[in-house]
Amino acid sequence: MPDQRLRVAAACLVVALLPMVANMAHAAEARGAEAAKIAAGAELAKRHCTSCHVIGPAQTHGTDQAPTWREIAARPTTTPEFLRGFLSHPHGGMPPLTLANEQIDDLAAYILSLRQ
16 A cells, blocks of 8 residues: 555656646747847848947947947847837948848847847
């Protein structure tokens, strides 16, 4: 009888822990997906934005007319939605960019990752 109780208790423990393990796996997957978006955004930024903006800590200069991406990221109004709208329709002194929605999301993720 004690062995059976132990087996039942162990089975109950496993069943109780399954949702927690699944949540941990999902969270790890989400962090990996976000890291991939940030990396893709960093590559896009290097390709398209470094002539005007300082896009990260390794870059030392851009133009005086363009804010650094850390400055942009630090603004309280900089949200994923704001960045999506702005990058969909660049204006001001920005050159016209034709970016897919996924690329815009990647750039936004990278900019927001620069918040301190």
